[in-house]
């Protein structure tokens with residue numbers, strides 16, 4: 001058993017072990033090892049009657065036990081996550097509603113709507129959330145609602161709040177499915193997303209989050225059978241991103257639109273404004289009765305749900321065309337374009353100028 | 367456990383939480399400290415400018431950069447250059463540097479001797495929180511520097527292409543926009559032009575899905591704009607210039623009736639177009 005030169009050295013070791021244990025990717029076996037180790041330390045300490053050292057041993061043991069069994073709320077203790085809260089919006093269709101915010105430490109990246117559909121034989125997951133941890137929480141939630149195995153993990157596009165949870169489903173007999181251009185998009189962007197979100201979400205909350213590429217891709221339309229339940233996957237031309245995929249559950253008329261539909265939360269344009277405007281007509285033709293948008297209320301009427309974003313896109317395009325025709329440079333034009341829509345959206349300041357920038361660069365070629 | 371032991375335990379517990387939380391907070395702060403970036407900049411002064419001394423650019427070069435990179439792939443930057451009226455020198459070169467980018471030198475702009483360029487706007491990729499430097503070189507070799515700090519964009523914006531397939535399909539398409547300058551100088555015809563060239567500007571960070579090899583960087587290395595025979599502007603660019611390079615600048619007309627743009631990329635592909643000078647701009 002290691003002896004410690006000083007109280008500081010001992011505390012350092014405790015801190016190191018606790019930090020490692022906080023790491024969400026470390027399993028129960030490691031925790032048992034840590035607890036056993038502290039118990040052994042404490043036993044020796046009791047026998048040596050080393051006053052101060054003893055008290056720190058006890059402190060560490062109490063702390064580890066409290067953390068492990070979650071007897072007290074310790075906000076930063078990243079234990080196994082609790083099952084993700086989901087709502088059954090239609091029979092066999094479960095959705096977790098993301099909050100309207102940027103990915104931050106306090107929301108664990110859980111900002112997108114994610115869900116799963118249960119058939120007679122298997123389960124399909126639609127988007128996995130903003131961290132491996134959220135993916136694990138989603139998996140727990142699935143296990144609470146069904147004994148059937150997850151066979152499909154579908155990503156609606158490349159953005160981190162939709163794909164960061166993928167790693168939670170590794171090591172299972174699942175197919176990861178995405179748009180035919182998703183592998184490229186992920187390869188180009190994933191490292192950057194990880195670095196950028198470490199800054200806002202902390203390293204610890206992103207522990208174990210890793211790049212998981214699709215094992216199957218969709219170039220046009222593909223149907224998957226969950227057992228008496230068909231999901232129709234459709235790949236779209238460049239719109240929100242260059243890897244947008246929708247999932248339609250015919251049984252209940254539920255459309256998972258991914259980020260092709262935003263409600264309340266201002267849309268973010270990371271593909272093509274014109275492409276997205278065009279896609280709206282194609283989307284509206286889908287015979288759904290409800291939509292689960294990528295962001296916003298999880299059970300929204302269809303196709304009325306696309307009208308707010310259609311109006312925003314039209315207003316933004318009109319403002320930008322006027323500015324471009326008048327020779328107003330990009331940096332100036334983006335200060336005011338789309339401003340008339342401000343009152344109708346959340347996160348307007350976070351996304352409008354970005355949208356205007358990307359759309360200006362697109363529209364000036366027209 | 368005695369009461370005093372328990373008290374000590376609680377104290378240590380609280381301390382443990384404090385220490386652990388402290389670690390987490392320290393890890394979450396990634397904005398580089400001033401000292402660190404200055405180190406980066408002094409390294410760049412050595413590598414890019416051979417360690418030559420830098421004068422304060424106030425009044426000679428001004429850099430316009432947004433407070434935050436809204437879209438990491440398209441960040442507008444503008445440089446205004448002007449020497450005092452009695453100064454007999456001219457500004458011959460402007461270098462734009464994004465300190466924290468993988469390839470910090472975004473572009474070197476050489477200004478034509480009689481071009482009278484006073485403003486250059488372009489668009490760059492900004493990977494993370496970064497200082498941005500603009501350096502003007504006068505005809506006597508003196509360097510003038512100014513800097514801005516640009517905050518990184520949000521976590522779902524990447525300095526990547528929006529539509530890689532379209533970028534290839536439209537490769538080499540060129541457009542010239544012409545504007546009448548807002549403030550014409552007396553006795554001269556000051557105008558503005560904007561050169562737009564379709565090019566994917568691959569950064570060398572993309573991977574080929576089939577071969578699993580990195581696609582080599584592929585970008586416009588040189589772009590020259592002439593009015594008649596006179597050079598207006600020569601741009602030596604790198605991967606930090608945004609997809610579809612876009613350069614807008616003010617200049618003095620020499621009365622020529624055509625503007626010609628010649629560009630070459632790192633694969634030696636040549637792009638060339640001539641445009642008639644429009645009367646009065648658009």
Ligand SMILES: [Zn+2]
Nearest residue numbers: 157159240259
């Ligand atoms: Zn998205």
